[in-house]
Amino acid sequence: MTSAPPPHLTDALRRRGYLLTSWPWRAVAYLVTTVPIAGVLSIGLLVLGAPLLAAVNAARQHGRPIPLALVLFLAVGSLITLASAPLVSVAVTAIERWRLRLVDARPLPVQRWQGVAGRYTTATAWREVAHTFWLGSVVPLGYGMFALLLLLDLTLVASPWLAGDADQVIVVWTTVDTPRQAVPYAILGVLLVPVFWYGLGVIAAVQAAVARWLLGRPTDGAALREVTRSRTRLANAYEAERRRIERDVHDGAQPRLTSLTLQLGLARLDVPSDSPAARPLAIAHEQAKELMTTLRQIVHGIRPQSLTDLGLAGAVREQADEATIPVTVHADIGRSLPDVIEMTAYFVVSECLGNVARHARATRAEVRLTQAGDQLVVEVSDDGVGGADPARGTGLTGLADRVAAANGRLLLASPPGGPTLVRVELPCRT
Known part of the structure; x- marks a missing residue:
């Protein structure tokens, strides 16, 4: 019996043979399509971040005060960024919901457009803004660190060829002079290739998990609390209605049915057994008694008598x-x-x-x-x-x-x- 395919990358990473499936390629596709989005967003943040870092660095090293023009530029730029972020995040979120299917087949809750005002007043919109800032700040840093490690591994793999063209080649923590000295490092680099291939999946899984956490959370805590209160009200209303039905059946229908059964029993005693009406009357009497039993069972199902007693x-x-x-x-x-x-x-x-x-x-x-x-x-x-x-x-x-x-x-x-x-x-x- 074959196991069901994993619904998302995190599940696939836990299974044996992950590296031989299509999931690593899907992770790569997810990461590659992230690059242009994160690149554009990071450039926008750098427009504010770079001058700020430069000014803070100058102030720390040389004691220079931050120019008033720069302060105004940063203040106005920050306000514009915050004002435009809820609107920019609409497009980023739409693309992310589509891309997320590359590594996670589970559907995300559908978010309806709530107007421009809703982009500034709902928790859902600001979670989308947080996701946009995550893509423009943390994700590029993570990609850069991984790219640096990958470049070091490629240097290890190519070190025998590089050593043949130069006197000395720096390989991570040491130098090599000849291709023969570089062979062990090249073997280590080749052995690390599956680790990096798996690492790409881990990075994609973490990024997808953050996206799902920010974009797939319930819309509003207040709405959920109202749903809970509504469910409680419905349960209480059901219980009150159940008790009313129980009283009506017990105090209204059941006594009348009991009286009808007694009347039919008395009528059977007055009708001769050889009368044409005797058999239909006997059938009616038996049906009335069966109906009494059925009604008692219904009342018992509404609220067991033992629970009351x-x-x-x-x-x-x-x-x-x-x-x-x-x-x-x-x-x-x-x-x-x-x-x-x-x-x-x-x-x-x-x-x-x-x-x-x-x-x-x-x-x-x-x-x-x-x-x-x-x-x-x-x-x-x-x-x-x-x-x-x-x-x-x-x-x-x-x-x-x-x-x-x-x-x-x-x-x-x-x-x-x-x-x-x-x-x-x-x-x-x-």
């Missing part, structure tokens, strides 16, 4: 008693919990014990309920075969969605061969 710990112990394998329950719950948290924890245990019975081939299981501060921790473990994978079914995925709706998180440890541990952390602030 016994609380979370008692309801979980009741589930454990009904399991097909021995289940040990440890509960340390100090105070009452919000309804949403109780329901979530109950169904977590129910789904996990169901998975144990269906898939784990376990001989025993354990459930732990621990309330520590403002957090309820639910842990379900078993000694089964392990290998649980959310990608192979919707049970764990649905469970994770239910936990996320309550602002919690689900952690899964299930190596092949077992054991399996599901840990759910739920906020239980009342």
Whole structure:
């Protein structure tokens, strides 16, 4: 069975045979296409940086004051650079998003144009500006250092030929007089070629990781907080609606259906068994009783009665008693919990014990309920075969969605061969 191709350069660098794949060439293409962009940006920064460095150097060495004209030039130039950077970064970012696919196939979040004002007021725009300055300042320095090392290695490789044309050739830390003396250095240079070839991939991977970090981060923390609040409001609204439906069914439909079932039962007693209406009446009576059972199951699914009568710990112990394998329950719950948290924890245990019975081939299981501060921790473990994978079914995925709706998180440890541990952390602030 062949492994899937790596989705990005960082993953490819970890695999054997990287140097024999197309990834080094893709890294080179990414770096080569960076050169003109970084070159143009660095020239723009040098227009300000070079005079500043020269003035500071003159002031340190000769004690000369910085001329007023230079100060004004640097101040005006800095303001123009900062004012134009959010607009220049639009083109740079667009090109970078296209180039990034050379070394990283994972899509970046799509950023919509928010107008000129948005280029100066949003965090996304200023992250793009930071990426532009990164390309114009840090990247050229890194490329220059690597180019210097590469030039030294090429000198090592070519040293036997260079030594034949001159009396002495400086090779890194020493000098050689003859081609024969230079051969060991040439061999070392050849051996370093794969290292430099791999190093090109590392540089491209670092550059791509910085680009993804700056350009692929969530748009705004405020927007994310609002999404979280919205999800919490939806979960609370769902819980309130669920309780309303439960009351309506329990107090409205269920008593009327019970009365209908009794009336049909009394009617069966008054109708002779040989009457033509006896059989349809008996069928109607049986259907009414079946509907009563179905309605009780629906009400039980909305909120289990055991959860209302016994609380979370008692309801979980009741589930454990009904399991097909021995289940040990440890509960340390100090105070009452919000309804949403109780329901979530109950169904977590129910789904996990169901998975144990269906898939784990376990001989025993354990459930732990621990309330520590403002957090309820639910842990379900078993000694089964392990290998649980959310990608192979919707049970764990649905469970994770239910936990996320309550602002919690689900952690899964299930190596092949077992054991399996599901840990759910739920906020239980009342």
